[in-house]
Amino acid sequence: MKRTIPVIITFVVGMLVIISEFVPHKPFGSIAGTLENWFLIIAGFAIILGVLSLLRMSGHKINSKAPNWQYYLAGIISFSVMVLVGVLWGMRESRGIFGDGENLFNWLGAKPFDYLFNNFFIHLSATMFSLLAFYIASAAYRAFIIRSFESNLLMITAVIIMLGRTSLGNIMTGWLPQNMQFLHLPRIADYIMIYPNSAAQRAIMISAALGVIGSSLRIILGIERSYLGGGN
Amino acid sequence: MRRVILLTISIFLSYFSLHSSLLEFQIRDFPWDDGKALILEWRLDADSDSLRIQKLDPNGHYVTIYDTTKPSGTIMDDDVQPDEAFQYRLIVYNRATGDSAMVDRSMVPLVQWYNTQKTPLLVMMLLLSGATLYYIIASKRGKEFFIRRINALDSMEEAIGRATEKGKPILFIPGIGDLDDIQTIAGLTILSHLATRAAQFDADIIVPVRFSMVLTAAREVVKEAYTRAERADAYRSDRIFYLTDDQFGYVAGIDGIMVREQPAANFFLGSFYAESLILAETGFSTGAIQTAGTAMPHQIPFFVVACDWTLIGEELFAASAYLSRDAQQLGSLKGHDFGKLLCISLIVVGVILEYAGIHWLSNIFNIG
Numbered sequence: 001m002k003r004t005i006p007v008i009i010t011f012v013v014g015m016l017v018i019i020s021e022f023v024p025h026k027p028f029g030s031i032a033g034t035l036e037n038w039f040l041i042i043a044g045f046a047i048i049l050g051v052l053s054l055l056r057m058s059g060h061k062i063n064s065k066a067p068n069w070q071y072y073l074a075g076i077i078s079f080s081v082m083v084l085v086g087v088l089w090g091m092r093e094s095r096g097i098f099g100d101g102e103n104l105f106n107w108l109g110a111k112p113f114d115y116l117f118n119n120f121f122i123h124l125s126a127t128m129f130s131l132l133a134f135y136i137a138s139a140a141y142r143a144f145i146i147r148s149f150e151s152n153l154l155m156i157t158a159v160i161i162m163l164g165r166t167s168l169g170n171i172m173t174g175w176l177p178q179n180m181q182f183l184h185l186p187r188i189a190d191y192i193m194i195y196p197n198s199a200a201q202r203a204i205m206i207s208a209a210l211g212v213i214g215s216s217l218r219i220i221l222g223i224e225r226s227y228l229g230g231g232n
Numbered sequence: 233m234r235r236v237i238l239l240t241i242s243i244f245l246s247y248f249s250l251h252s253s254l255l256e257f258q259i260r261d262f263p264w265d266d267g268k269a270l271i272l273e274w275r276l277d278a279d280s281d282s283l284r285i286q287k288l289d290p291n292g293h294y295v296t297i298y299d300t301t302k303p304s305g306t307i308m309d310d311d312v313q314p315d316e317a318f319q320y321r322l323i324v325y326n327r328a329t330g331d332s333a334m335v336d337r338s339m340v341p342l343v344q345w346y347n348t349q350k351t352p353l354l355v356m357m358l359l360l361s362g363a364t365l366y367y368i369i370a371s372k373r374g375k376e377f378f379i380r381r382i383n384a385l386d387s388m389e390e391a392i393g394r395a396t397e398k399g400k401p402i403l404f405i406p407g408i409g410d411l412d413d414i415q416t417i418a419g420l421t422i423l424s425h426l427a428t429r430a431a432q433f434d435a436d437i438i439v440p441v442r443f444s445m446v447l448t449a450a451r452e453v454v455k456e457a458y459t460r461a462e463r464a465d466a467y468r469s470d471r472i473f474y475l476t477d478d479q480f481g482y483v484a485g486i487d488g489i490m491v492r493e494q495p496a497a498n499f500f501l502g503s504f505y506a507e508s509l510i511l512a513e514t515g516f517s518t519g520a521i522q523t524a525g526t527a528m529p530h531q532i533p534f535f536v537v538a539c540d541w542t543l544i545g546e547e548l549f550a551a552s553a554y555l556s557r558d559a560q561q562l563g564s565l566k567g568h569d570f571g572k573l574l575c576i577s578l579i580v581v582g583v584i585l586e587y588a589g590i591h592w593l594s595n596i597f598n599i600g
């Protein structure tokens with residue numbers, strides 16, 4: 001029963017969503033939207049589980065003085081402070097228990113939650129994102145080491161794209177006469193991006209879409225049940 | 233006096249002729265659709281310098297939606313809502329004669345029981361689903377199919393073995409999508425197989441997740457996997473935990489886990505965006521065996537560069553069937569192959585027809 005009911009629900013809901021794609025008339029037309037709303041409502045309640053999990057795990061690490069327990073303490077303090085200031089003074093247009101906190105607003109130039117969000121959280125997020133620039137360099141270095149015909153091809157293509165997408169490519173080949181314009185690096189870079197690159201990406205997207213259809217069909221028919229926690 | 237009478241008659245006649253031609257302003261409901269389109273058609277026999285179609289907006293003002301000098305034509309207004317009345321007016325002006333005319337029309341778009349525009353989609357879906365079902369049934373009846381090897385999945389055993397030998401954990405990331413993302417579901421199905429093998433090998437598995445819904449599902453999946461491996465006592469719910477909903481906060485948390493816990497094997501299976509390379513490069517720096525899989529075309533190159541094994545596109549969705557070795561699921565993989573064959577055939581035929589100047593095939597699939 002623990003497996004059968006979810007499988008039946010999955011089948012019925014799956015079929016309804018498929019039907020609603022082709023039958024716009026009521027009640028089918030609005031089914032997909034209604035189900036999405038249900039998902040959002042359930043996800044809203046489920047966040048409590050996430051918060052409990054976070055607090056429980058961090059609390060356990062701090063209590064048992066596990067290695068690097070200080071990080072978990074920092075996590076709990078940060079979480080608690082954000083929740084507290086959000087509840088007490090609200091954020092942006094929403095009011096908190098103590099209203100808008102005008103005195104704090106005048107002192108900080110923003111509500112406490114927004115102040116912390118804009119001055120701490122966004123910068124920390126940006127720091128993580130900016131790591132990407134360095135990681136791209138190290139990954140590119142490994143990818144472009146010439147070991148085989150394919151990696152050679154990859155490196156040549158990458159160099160053309162990099163030159164073609166910067167002003168250097170234009171400077172290097174901009175002087176070419178009209179009948180040699182096919183060697184203009186920005187033009188070659190555009191050609192590579194528009195044709196071979198798009199073709200390869202679309203091939204991956206088409207195959208992934210077929211995979212999604214197959215996977216969805218297995219789930220709807222109850223052949224694939226691993227995601228429910230059960231065997232097949 | 234005579235002049236005045238003649239002028240009055242000529243104005244009356246010109247107005248009448250213009251107005252009578254403008255009576256051919258019709259609005260029709262777009263047939264067999266979801267009630268979100270109307271067809272506006274006009275025909276004018278007289279000359280005009282300006283022909284304008286206006287639509288009454290919710291504030292009670294007429295807004296021009298089409299401006300032309302063509303005496304006849306058809307346009308489609310797809311900025312309408314079903315079962316609501318929409319009012320239009322056609323205004324025609326002739327500068328030379330100073331004549332003008334205006335016609336009002338209104339129409340209610342209706343929702344139909346079937347959207348014919350999606351027929352090609354329906355046909356494709358029926359063909360692909362039919363083929364998949366056929367292969368599943370054939371497989372159930374004992375027919376064996378050849379399934380090509382997927383090295384990334386074969387290496388899973390090696391990764392688990394290495395984690396067991398080194399006494400280090402396995403890190404599994406089910407992507408950054410929520411449970412409504414099919415890639416997350418695909419990731420969780422692989423997690424089920426991976427957790428079973430990890431339980432059998434007595435290897436520790438860590439699953440940090442981004443969304444609470446995924447947390448609940450991942451815990452259930454791992455718990456059942458341990459039970460299936462008859463190692464229910466070894467299951468630790470605190471190893472599957474929620475980090476944060478924030479994309480880069482989640483990445484920072486995982487990077488920290490990689491650096492501190494030094495997992496022997498990392499699995500990144502699900503939907504990934506800008507964080508893919510940050511995760512994979514951090515994992516690479518710790519020396520872990522890395523297996524990644526996603527259907528996001530822009531992230532695949534990053535995983536190919538930084539990971540030992542990569543599941544590309546459909547391989548992610550085929551993984552569960554491949555790992556389970558279940559005949560029915562393997563049969564469904566042949567359905568994928570049929571789909572690929574169908575797509576390749578349509579592309580080849582489509583390219584030839586387009587080169588030949590025949591556009592009906594591309595028009596069929598142009599469902600808007």
